[in-house]
Structure formats: structure tokens, C-alpha cells
Amino acid sequence: MAKPGLPQGTRDFASETVRKRAYIFNSIRNVFETYGFQPLETPAMENLETLMGKYGEEGDKLIFKILNNGLDNPAKHEAARNDLEKVLEGKSVKSFTERALRYDLTIPFARYIATNFGQLTMPFKRYQIQPVWRADRPQKGRYREFYQCDADVVGSKSLLIEAELANIYHSVFKQLRVPVEIKINSRKILGALAVVCGGPDKMMDITIAIDKLDKIGLDKVKEELADRGLNPEQVTIIERYLLISGSNTERLAELKALIGENDLGIHGIRELEFLLQFLPATVTDTLVTDFTLARGLNYYTGVIFEVKAIDVQIGSIGGGGRYDDLTGLFGVPNVPGVGISFGVDRIYDVLDELKLFPENVATGTKVLFFNMGEEEAKAAFSLMQTLREKGIAAEIYPDQVKFDKQFKYADKKDIPYAVIIGSEELANETCVVKSLKQGSQQILAHAGLVDFDWS
Structure with a gap:
């Protein structure tokens, strides 16, 4: 029988990886807490109608839809066969699929705000650390299941919030020692x-094409703009825009x-200058x-962020922006919001590479x-x-086997200290403490173990 495999774009995480990821999570969480954000969790799945139409033409294609449970062999029924064909074409049919795995944490957060709006203290500051799923093509730094770490504020239009979020990015990556561009x-x-x-x-056509610049290059972007109906003069203006360079x-x-010269441009420029x-x-x-x-993404309305690690060939490791009417999608209009996200899996790859x-x-x-x-x-x-009661992680080898096997176990698990109690030590109420890294050892009384420096 062939060994079982994993779904493409997903991974198992061994203990070393889990601990490294926990280091990233804790670093980000500590900064969030320092800035006054409080934790929130939402379900892994949302109703399909909650997610569809919120991420733009390209994003909607990447939503993982969940087949309804309890289907009674739909192939038996002509209507069901027709519905199945629609599903295979990428359409949504309630008889087959009503729910989907969350694509990001922002839309579920907006749904939460709309649901609980009257009970929340505004401005409401939350952070959320949970996995999301996208039916993307797997590659280095891009997975189908991955964690996001979000910080969002709703209930204020002040640009001080954007300033705070820029500071959060700076603080987290300084703590992780990753050089970045924000x-x-x-x-x-x-x-x-x-x-x-x-x-x-023309905005959606322009932004969808521009968003692909890093992937397909300027010439292909110009081709796509032309395919989307922009004339040569308009494409030339966009090319001039994309070639702007120099200092800030x-x-x-x-x-x-x-x-x-137009009000929208003036306001946007003032935001960045602020x-x-x-x-x-x-x-x-x-x-x-x-x-x-x-x-x-369709829902951004103001300042937007993207974080890139310097001297590492990988995509963005963070991003976000202002979305001043996102809750309006769920019947609660005019609630300003802004948030940022950390891509933990890519941050892991950057820390590992560097x-x-x-x-x-x-x-x-x-x-x-x-x-x-x-x-x-x-x-x-x-x-x-x-020792465990004092918070020192300790274990005992379960079987009485040769020294060599127990030493190999400690070595493979990267355990820095061994404590050996033989018949002589048992009689004297002592033990041998051996540093497996340095190769040194000393004899301690049982009572001295608690005060020993295990660092």
C-alpha cells in the first residue's frame, strides 16, 4: 500500500517547526497586546454569501467551497446532475455548497462587527491569529493553508490609526531582527x-492589472490594460505613473x-504626507x-500597506489598509476601519533563510x-x-536500557542536560548532572537540583 500523502499546498509541522512558529506568534502577539489590541477568534468556515464578491474577480476564484454534507447520491437525479455541472464550472449552487473556508480574517471580522455592533466599545481594536485557506497555486512562500495575524481598528477615521499600524510593523520586525521595507x-x-x-x-480594471506588475512585468500589464478596454493614451498615462521613482x-x-489636480488625488497624497x-x-x-x-482587494478605500523583507526573494510578508465601509456589506454602513496582516509562513521562511x-x-x-x-x-x-513544579521541562526515559541508547535519545531531542541516579547515588541521595553540550558533569545532592542553573 502506498504511503498516504498530504493535500497539495499543505504541510505537517514537527516539534522544532512548531516551536519556531510559536516564537513568531508570541512576538507578534506581544506587540499587539502592548498596543491595546484584544484577541478574537472566528469559525474556520463562513456562509458562502458572506465571502463571495468581497475579494475582487481574482480573489473569488481562490475561495475553497465546501460541499454540503448528507447529499443523497446526487448523480441519480437529473436536476442534481445539472447543479453539479454548474459547480464544476465554478458557480455557486446552494444544493451543493452553502459554506466556504475563510479566505482571510478581515471579512469574518467585518461580519463579527456587524453582528455585534451595538455591544462593542468604539473604537474597537482586535487582533486575530488563525489559519486561512486559498485555492492558490503552491510555490515557495505561497501555500493553500496558512496562518494570518491581523490587527484591526474600527470606529475611527483618524490617520493616527495608520500611524499606529505602521509602528506595529516596525516594532514586530525590529523584534524579529528582519530588515524590511514598509x-x-x-x-x-x-x-x-x-x-x-x-x-x-476604470479603477477595478486598472488595479487588477497593476497588482500583477511584480509577477508579469510592465509590458504584460500594458497588454492587459489594453485588453480591458483602455486606449493607448490611457495606457501611456498609467505607464508614466508606474515609472515614478526617486525618494519619497x-x-x-x-x-x-x-x-x-483632482480632489481624490489631493486627499490621497495628503494621507501619505501625514x-x-x-x-x-x-x-x-x-x-x-x-x-x-x-x-x-475591493474593500480598501484609503492608505494601503505592504511589507517586503530586504534581500530575500519572497513575496510580501505583511499587508493591509483602510476599508471605511466594509461593514456596510453586512447592513451596518459608515463604520470606518483599518487593519494590517502578517504572513507568518513567509516570515518563518525569511527567518530561516537569514x-x-x-x-x-x-x-x-x-x-x-x-x-x-x-x-x-x-x-x-x-x-x-x-523540577516540573518549578517550570523546568523534564522527562524520564521510560525503559531501562543501555546508556548509549538513552544518550542518543537526548541527542536527537537536543536535550541539554542529563541527570543520572545509579545505585551509589541512590544510597547517597545524590545525582550526576551532565551537560550534554559541554561534556562536563558534577555531583549534586537531591535538594540542590531545584537551585541548579539549567539555562
Whole structure:
């Protein structure tokens, strides 16, 4: 029988990986808590109607739909066969599918706000660390099941919130020691570009094409814009826009010359200028105005973020932005919101590639008590429990086997200390503490184990 495999784009995580991921989660969680955010969790699945139509044309294609349970052999029925054909074409049919795995954490959060709006203290600040699923093509740094870590604030239009979120990005990646660029743009600027290129109705066509720039290059983007109905003059304007370069000040000056004559463009530019002038230099040194940044999701309305690791060939490791009427999709209009997300799986890959995980991050058990016989094991077990009560991770080898096998076990699990109690030590109420890293050892009284430095 062939060995069972995993669904494409998913992974198992061994203990070392789980501990490294926990290091990332805890680093992000600690910063969130420091900034006054409170935790929230939502279900793995949502009603399909909650998710569809919220992520743009491309995003909707990546939603994992769940077949209804309890189907009574639908192939028997002509109507059901027709419905099945529609499902296979990518359409939604309630007789087959009413639910889907969540695509991100933002739409479920908006649904939560709409459901509980009258009971929440505004502004409401929440963070959420849970897995999401996308039917994407798996590749390095891109998986079908992955974790997101989100921080969102609803109930305020103040740009101080964007400043706080930029600070959170800076604080987390400083703590993780990852050098990053925090790219910023505004959907208002993209809206102004659409106005310059013929009208607001062009915005989705423009943003969908621009969002692919890194993947397909400028020439292909121009081709796609033409295919979407933009004329050569309009494509030329967008090309000029995409080729804006220089320092943040120089880029904003070029942008003003190109689109700064309409109200939408003026407001978008002011948003970026506020962040660059308000935040301290330690943060603004990592901020880069990038007008090619589009964030191809329908719900963004203002400042948008994307974080890239410097000198690492991988996609974005964070992103987000303002979405001032997202809850309006669920019958609660005019609730401003803004949020950011961390891509934990990509952050893991970056830390791994740059060798930035702390040396002891994957260490679990600190002390292994060797099994030297029934009476010796009884004494070892009692001492082990004393260490555990003090918060020191300890275990005992379950079988009385040769030293070599017990040493190999400790080595494979990267356990730094061994405690050996033989017949002589048992009689003297002592034990041998051996540092498996340094090869040194010393004899301690049983009572001295608690005060020993196990670091």
C-alpha cells in the first residue's frame, strides 16, 4: 500500500517547526497586546454569501467551497446532475455548497462587527491569529493553508490609526531582527488615476492589472490594460505613473504633477504626507511610497500597506489598509476601519533563510533523567516532578536500557542536560548532572537540583 500523502499546498509541522512558529506568534502577539489590541477568534468556515464578491474577480476564484454534507447520491437525479455541472464550472449552487473556508480574517471580522455592533466599545481594536485557506497555486512562500495575524481598528477615521499600524510593523520586525521595507500607497491615488484615465469605472480594471506588475512585468500589464478596454493614451498615462521613482519627496512631487489636480488625488497624497511627517525617523526610514502598490482587494478605500523583507526573494510578508465601509456589506454602513496582516509562513521562511531564529527557540525538554532500574527510576521520577513544579521541562526515559541508547535519545531531542541516579547515588541521595553540550558533569545532592542553573 502506498504511503498516504498530504493535500497539495499543505504541510505537517514537527516539534522544532512548531516551536519556531510559536516564537513568531508570541512576538507578534506581544506587540499587539502592548498596543491595546484584544484577541478574537472566528469559525474556520463562513456562509458562502458572506465571502463571495468581497475579494475582487481574482480573489473569488481562490475561495475553497465546501460541499454540503448528507447529499443523497446526487448523480441519480437529473436536476442534481445539472447543479453539479454548474459547480464544476465554478458557480455557486446552494444544493451543493452553502459554506466556504475563510479566505482571510478581515471579512469574518467585518461580519463579527456587524453582528455585534451595538455591544462593542468604539473604537474597537482586535487582533486575530488563525489559519486561512486559498485555492492558490503552491510555490515557495505561497501555500493553500496558512496562518494570518491581523490587527484591526474600527470606529475611527483618524490617520493616527495608520500611524499606529505602521509602528506595529516596525516594532514586530525590529523584534524579529528582519530588515524590511514598509510600502505605502492610497487607494484614493489609484482612484484619481482612474479618473485621469477616463472615469471611476476604470479603477477595478486598472488595479487588477497593476497588482500583477511584480509577477508579469510592465509590458504584460500594458497588454492587459489594453485588453480591458483602455486606449493607448490611457495606457501611456498609467505607464508614466508606474515609472515614478526617486525618494519619497521626489515621488510625491511627480505624482502631484500627474494626478494632483483632482480632489481624490489631493486627499490621497495628503494621507501619505501625514504619515511621512508624523512618524519618527526610525519608522519613516523604512517607509517607501510605492504607487505600483494596489492591494487587489475591493474593500480598501484609503492608505494601503505592504511589507517586503530586504534581500530575500519572497513575496510580501505583511499587508493591509483602510476599508471605511466594509461593514456596510453586512447592513451596518459608515463604520470606518483599518487593519494590517502578517504572513507568518513567509516570515518563518525569511527567518530561516537569514538564520535569525534564537539558538534555543526549538529547545523543549531541558533535563532527561536516565532510567537505571526500578528503585533508581522511582527516585528520579520524584525529583523530576519537583523540577516540573518549578517550570523546568523534564522527562524520564521510560525503559531501562543501555546508556548509549538513552544518550542518543537526548541527542536527537537536543536535550541539554542529563541527570543520572545509579545505585551509589541512590544510597547517597545524590545525582550526576551532565551537560550534554559541554561534556562536563558534577555531583549534586537531591535538594540542590531545584537551585541548579539549567539555562
